[in-house]
Each structure stands twice: as structure tokens, then as C-alpha cells.
Amino acid sequence: MSAAITETKFQFPGQIGFYKGKVRDVYIFKDKLAVVASDRISAFDVVLPRPIPYKGQVLNQIAAKFLQATSDIVPNWVTSVPHPQVTIGKKCIPFKVEMVIRGYLAGHAAREYKAGKRMICGVSLPDGLNENDKLPRPIITPTTKASEGHDEDISKEDILAKGIVSPEDYAVLEKYTHALFEKGSQMANEKGLILVDTKYEFGKFGDEILLIDEIHTPDSSRYFYADGYKDLQEKGLPQKQLSKEFVRQWLISNGFQGKEGQKVPEMPDSFVQEISERYIELFEKITGDKFVKQGTENLEKNIEKAILNNL
Template identity: 45%
Template sequence: MNTLNHFDTPQLELLHRGKVRDSYRAPSGERLIVVTDRLSAFDSVLETPVAHKGAVLNGLAAFWFEKTQHIIPNHVIALLDPNVTLAKEAEPIRVEMVVRNYLTGSMLRGYQQGQRTFSGVTVPDGLTKHQQFPGPIVTPTTKEESDREITPENLVSEGWVSPELYERMRVKSLELFNFASQWMAERGIILVDTKYEFGLLNGELILIDEIHTPDSSRFWSAEDYARNPETAEQMDKEYVRQWLIANKVDGQYPRALTPEVSAEATRRYLDIYERITGSPLPIGNETTPGGDVQARLVGNLVRAGIIQEA
């Protein structure tokens, strides 16, 4: 099965190579975002790409950007390929707005060790694993080499944002979360927690990066959660994380996935896409021999006038 592990072209200026996304300067001056099939876990990119993962992330983000335009504008101009988005160039705000509705993940680990205040939000004693909060809470982090919890007051005092800008981000984050939670609940999915990233474009607050994808969010099956909240299985890349944990050798995680684990990860990514959108992932017109993803991508960029045919 063909995968997109890296995309390189001398015709475009590389702006940033992230763990999963590569950004280039488009001829128009806008940003070209290529979402690869690379998978990052425990702050490391695995050697094994996961087929269709990039298209799932790109497609789901596009789906949610379109669905939430009434709440806040976003950076999307067009999808040029299942793995490629042409986006407006915004000034990023170096804050991740993390919204949580259940006690799980890193917050659960801190809670079990006695922590009760998270990014300035205090939660009560007596909560159990995966318990739902009375309402969603916002626990921001900084976007640094190593993200850290931070209170809204410290975000302001350290110069990350103004009080007014933070409040706008907080309000919009909760609106986005509540809208998506309702949408997913109607489809048997629980939106457990997620993160939002914002930018400024001509002084206007807009949504950037990704939204409600399996890499930026936790999802549970509502049916699974109803049976036993504490064992609810995540419908995201947690499957891969758990496999890595179970196969540690001398304290080191595996660097690569087995073919069986990679195939199951692909199945899960495709499944969550279809569950959320109601349609199978549109992979695009595979007009190239063997359905080669890289060749398809190049062809679509040539047709869009982004690059010239080699």
C-alpha cells in the first residue's frame, strides 16, 4: 500500500517540517500544508508511516473547518489534494487551548498523584477515572519546545496574549467544543478532549492548524463508555501508543510498527473518518500507476499551478 512519508520539491521554499506536517511557501505567498502519513508518538516520529492517515487528518480538519465557519473564520483556502491544504498565512498565537470534558490522560495521571489545580482550574476531590466534568474546562498550555501548563493570568503576565485576546480564544474554544460534542453525540461518539490553535490575520482572530482530528483529540464510543467508563477505548492513535508501551524493550519504545499493527491503525483512522462525516474517505482520483500517492499529489499541484511539471 502506498504511503506519503515525505514530500520534497526544489520548486517550493520549505517553511517548516513538523512531526506530521510539512509547510511550504506557495507561489501566491500563501502557505501550502502537506499532511503526511508519518505518525508521532511519545515525542518521536515512528519509522513506519500509516497509510491514508494524512488524508484522514487533512480531510477531517477540512470537514470541521467548513462546519465551524459560523463560529470563527479559519485559514483554509482550498484542498488541492487529499493530503494538501492551501492556507492563509496568519500570525500564530503560541498558545494551545486545551478543552477537556473528562478526567483522563495527563490530567488523570496528575490527579492520581494529588494534583487538583490544572492551568488555574481547580477540580474537586473524589473524581474517578474517565468521570465527566459538570462542564468543559479550558486548560491552556504554551507552545514551546516542551509545552507546559500555564494559567490565563501567567499567559498575560508573560506576554503571550492580552487579557482580551485570551478571553476571545477561551469563548471560541468552548463554542467549538460544544458544537462538535453535540454533532458527535448524535453519531455515538464522545469528544473527550481536544486542542485548538489560533492566529491573527489582519488583526482578526482565526482558527489554524487542525481541528477535531484523531491526532489532536480523544474520542470514545458512547456505547463503550456506557458499558464501563473506566475501560472505554479511545478511537484515535491511542491504539498505537498502547502497542508501543506493551512492546518496550529495555525501556525503549519500538521505532517501527509491524505490518499488522500498521494495517489496524489505518483501519481505525478510516473508521473514525467515516463515523464522523458519514462518508468513506475520498482518496482522490488515483490516475497514476499503482495509485502512487506522491505522484498523485505532484499531479494535483501541477494542475493547481503550484509547481511546474518536471
């Protein structure tokens, strides 16, 4: 099993803070952030015990590619990508919502729909839909951005009523979310994929709203293969997908859904390897590029050096 980064604990000149997210280690400076994409993996808002080799590299490089590809329609936070697992960018004040957008009835939305709900995050859905059906139009189903624990579904109306985001800013977030999803869908279609659903996070740098974090990665998005989609839907069969959903399904089948009292099952080496291979498969499929595995010798030192050289 190749080396993998579970966590980093650097100290840099001028560093004023540190934040450990579910997957990322964030080094905070006066006006910039240095973000290390670790090889941690989370599901149901729980970080799983074992890291996944090359996962951080996959996430960071996909995000870098798509942030660059969408920078003409939505400005973003990135200033440099000095290492396959590092991104450096502007220190924004994040909005406390995640903008989830769905083009198909899948994942969490499908589970809610199956349970009888026809209103998700204030958006009404028609009767008669099957799991993985295309929705009449893409819908935004926001969630709160929890510092700890689970993100919660929330409606646009509640976001505005509680003053989480101003009406003026929320209008920009909606506009940007639809524009990004349209661009992401077009890029996926060119590679024989369907962008099913995804999430975007935004923040403010001064008065400017910027796209922050990652976009269109397997951690933040779900993809189906376009070839065979229609046939599988007509037969009521599961879609072949590139996303983290197979990890969630494995956990569910092993008695874990992130609920209180449940214990995370131990992932065998073979499953860890399968996850790694699936992440690499998605990288190559969605970007059209060959994945070049970075050397894992002195990985932490190389990450530290890359950040130091770019401060």
C-alpha cells in the same frame, strides 16, 4: 502494505520557506501556506519511524469537513483543499499556545490526577473523580507550542503574565475554544460519539484571529463511543475509544514514553495496518461518510501538481 508519504521535498515558484512539523510539511509563500498532511504519526511528541497508510488523507479530509462546518462560528485559514492530502490557506502568525479543552478526565489529565494533582494548568479539579468521568464543566488546559521537543502545560495566568498572548486576544481564544468544543460535541453526539477532549490552534491574519491547523481529528482529539459509556464507567472498565491513545498505550507497554534514553520500539506490519484501519474507522464514524481510498500510484507527483495548480 499500501504506499505512504513519509515526507515531501518540493520546490515551488514563489516559495519563500519550508517547515517540517511532526506530521505536516508546510510550504510557505508570501501570504499563503500549502500544507501536506503526510502519513507520519507522532506520540509523546516523537515522530515514529513508520508511516501509516491513508492517515494523511484521513486527517486532511476530517479537518476540511469540520473547518467548513464551524466556519459560521469561527473564521478559519482555509482557502482550498485541492487534493485529499493538501490544504491551502492564509499565512497566519500563530499564537504560541495550544488551546486544549477537556470535557472528561482522560489521557494526560487523568494521569496527572492519578499522580495526586488537583490543579491542572491553573484549573482546580474536585476530589473523587475516576478516569474518564465527565467533568463538572469543560475546562481549558493550555500548553505552550514548542518548536521542538515537548509542549508544556501552562496556565492562563502565566500566559498573560509572560505576555505570550494579550488579555484581549486571549479572551477571544477562550470564547472560540468553548464555541468550537460545543459544536464538535454536538456533531459527535449525532454520530453516537462523545468528544472527550481536543485542542485548537489560532493565528492572526492582519488583525483577524483565525482558527488554523486541523480540528476534531484523531490526532488532535479523543472520542468515546456513547453507547455503553455509562455502563463501562459504573463497572470501572476502560472506555471504547477512537483516538491515538491506543498507539500511546502500545508504546507504553513496549517501554516507551518519549523520555530521554528510551528507544522507539519497532512497529510490526500488523500493528501499522491496525492503526490505518482505526483511522479509517474514525473517519467513517465521525463524518458519516464512506472513506474512499485515494490511488497511491504517483502519489507524490499528484500532490505536487495539485499545489502547483492552486498557487
